[in-house]
Amino acid sequence: MTVLVAGGGIGGLAMALTCQQIGVDVKVFESAAELRPLGVGINLQPNAVRELYDLGLGDKLPTVGIETTEWALVGKNGNDIWSEPRGIGAGYNWPQFSVHRGKLQMMLYNAFVERAGHTAVLTDHRLTDYENRHDGVKATFTRRNGSRIDIDGDLLIGADGLHSATRAKMYPDEGAPIWGGAVVWRGTTQARPIRSGACFTLVGTLEQRFVHYPITPVDPDTGLQTQNWLTELTFDPNQGWSSSDWNRRADVSKFIDEFADWDFDWLNVPEITRAAAEIFEYPMVDRDPVDAWVDRNVALMGDAAHVMYPVGSNGGSQAIVDARVIGAKFLEHGVTDNALSAYEDQLRADVSALVLRNRGAGPIAILGVVEERCGGIFDDINDVIPLAEIEAFMANYKAAAGFAIDALNAAPPIITPGSRVS
Numbered sequence: 250m251t252v253l254v255a256g257g258g259i260g261g262l263a264m265a266l267t268c269q270q271i272g273v274d275v276k277v278f279e280s281a282a283e284l285r286p287l288g289v290g291i292n293l294q295p296n297a298v299r300e301l302y303d304l305g306l307g308d309k310l311p312t313v314g315i316e317t318t319e320w321a322l323v324g325k326n327g328n329d330i331w332s333e334p335r336g337i338g339a340g341y342n343w344p345q346f347s348v349h350r351g352k353l354q355m356m357l358y359n360a361f362v363e364r365a366g367h368t369a370v371l372t373d374h375r376l377t378d379y380e381n382r383h384d385g386v387k388a389t390f391t392r393r394n395g396s397r398i399d400i401d402g403d404l405l406i407g408a409d410g411l412h413s414a415t416r417a418k419m420y421p422d423e424g425a426p427i428w429g430g431a432v433v434w435r436g437t438t439q440a441r442p443i444r445s446g447a448c449f450t451l452v453g454t455l456e457q458r459f460v461h462y463p464i465t466p467v468d469p470d471t472g473l474q475t476q477n478w479l480t481e482l483t484f485d486p487n488q489g490w491s492s493s494d495w496n497r498r499a500d501v502s503k504f505i506d507e508f509a510d511w512d513f514d515w516l517n518v519p520e521i522t523r524a525a526a527e528i529f530e531y532p533m534v535d536r537d538p539v540d541a542w543v544d545r546n547v548a549l550m551g552d553a554a555h556v557m558y559p560v561g562s563n564g565g566s567q568a569i570v571d572a573r574v575i576g577a578k579f580l581e582h583g584v585t586d587n588a589l590s591a592y593e594d595q596l597r598a599d600v601s602a603l604v605l606r607n608r609g610a611g612p613i614a615i616l617g618v619v620e621e622r623c624g625g626i627f628d629d630i631n632d633v634i635p636l637a638e639i640e641a642f643m644a645n646y647k648a649a650a651g652f653a654i655d656a657l658n659a660a661p662p663i664i665t666p667g668s669r670v671s
């Protein structure tokens with residue numbers, strides 16, 4: 250009864266920790282030669298934080314990020330459109346966290362090897378093929394030295410991200426991810442806190458925006474904190490984009506002219522972005538939803554199943570929830586293809602709808618309404634759009650993304666504590 254997991258990212262490691270917790274033998278195969286804390290900030294919504302608590306990792310979260318207590322949408326003239334409390338202050342039983350993606354990955358990795366042993370993760374193992382067999386699956390991995398290794402398991406979980414080889418095997422004609430015209434430049438800067446010092450802030454329009462959130466507490470000695478930010482510009486998608494690599498470096502000259510006058514009395518975009526230690530360029534890509542995430546004994550999860558625009562901050566969160574739902578189905582159906590089908594039946598339709606909703610700007614679609622009604626320039630947002638309209642829109646998005654406050658608080662745990670696969 251062995252589950253093979255291709256990919257040691259956020260989703261794959263959450264899957265491995267879940268299997269270990271419920272007594273399922275699991276091995277993780279990661280293509281990178283070693284795990285390193287790559288990436289910048291990501292947000293974990295309360296539905297995912299709840300699952301990390303249930304994995305016994307709640308006390309580790311403050312070591313990789315901070316609790317997000319506020320979420321604000323701001324017009325291109327620096328005036329507030331909407332702000333709301335987040336996490337515990339909003340009424341959730343669990344906080345929202347803004348974390349460093351790489352530190353989160355290393356935290357999950359360290360927790361897993363502590364619990365399952367170092368031999369449960371094999372690096373330098375790139376999944377290159379799989380074959381369903383009547384009683385399981387054969388997965389083929391290729392190493393940097395060119396050698397190929399076949400490994401048998403009961404099930405294979407493809408948690409191999411945006412350029413998933415598992416998905417490519419299921420959908421050989423799918424091709425590259427789809428680029429819709431937006432490019433983001435991401436970085437982190439040491440700076441003094443803005444707003445509450447724990448706010449996710451999004452400023453601008455649908456075509457040009459700046460996103461900002463801190464991922465460390467304020468250092469009492471310096472008064473500074475690490476702030477994650479991204480700038481985004483939109484181009485003609487027909488011009489094409491060369492690469493969708495999370496680690497492609499760029500510099501501030503690529504976007505700074507467009508943000509030169511984004512200096513408000515409480516936020517200075519040129520100053521924050523110029524002070525970044527390093528900047529990464531990434532085209533906003535996603536993939537069309539597919540008709541199946543499961544090919545008998547093989548299932549896709551996380552970005553491999555449903556890569557989406559990060560406008561709703563739910564890619565990492567959904568990967569964690571996927572892992573927990575697969576674990577719950579193992580408890581219900583055993584480590585079988587029926588469990589994989591049950592996972593797909595529960596999540597695929599809703600998450601596919603979320604992919605398309607995020608392609609259409611997700612929770613920030615309100616910016617389009619503001620632009621349409623007043624050209625984005627206003628003194629008091631009440632003159633442009635009734636706050637009740639924004640409130641209803643936000644509540645609707647949270648429900649679609651699986652973190653509506655009352656529903657999440659009332660829901661039983663996905664995995665009942667102490668459950669083991671018999």
Ligand SMILES: Cc1cc2nc3c(=O)[nH]c(=O)nc-3n(C[C@H](O)[C@H](O)[C@H](O)COP(=O)(O)OP(=O)(O)OC[C@H]3O[C@@H](n4cnc5c(N)ncnc54)[C@H](O)[C@@H]3O)c2cc1C
Pocket residue numbers: 255256257258259260261278279280281287288289290291350374375376377408409410411412413414415435495496550551552553559564565566568
């Ligand atoms: C290096 C990196 C940096 C990132 N930085 C950010 C960021 O700054 N902000 C943000 O919002 N999101 C970032 N992401 C994406 C984010 O982590 C995911 O959108 C989200 O967490 C969903 O997680 P996932 O496990 O499905 O995918 P990922 O976290 O992308 O993990 C996929 C894993 O699979 C491995 N892999 C790929 N192909 C194979 C293969 N054939 N065989 C075995 N292993 C394979 C990858 O090396 C990676 O470790 C980054 C992803 C990566 C890989």
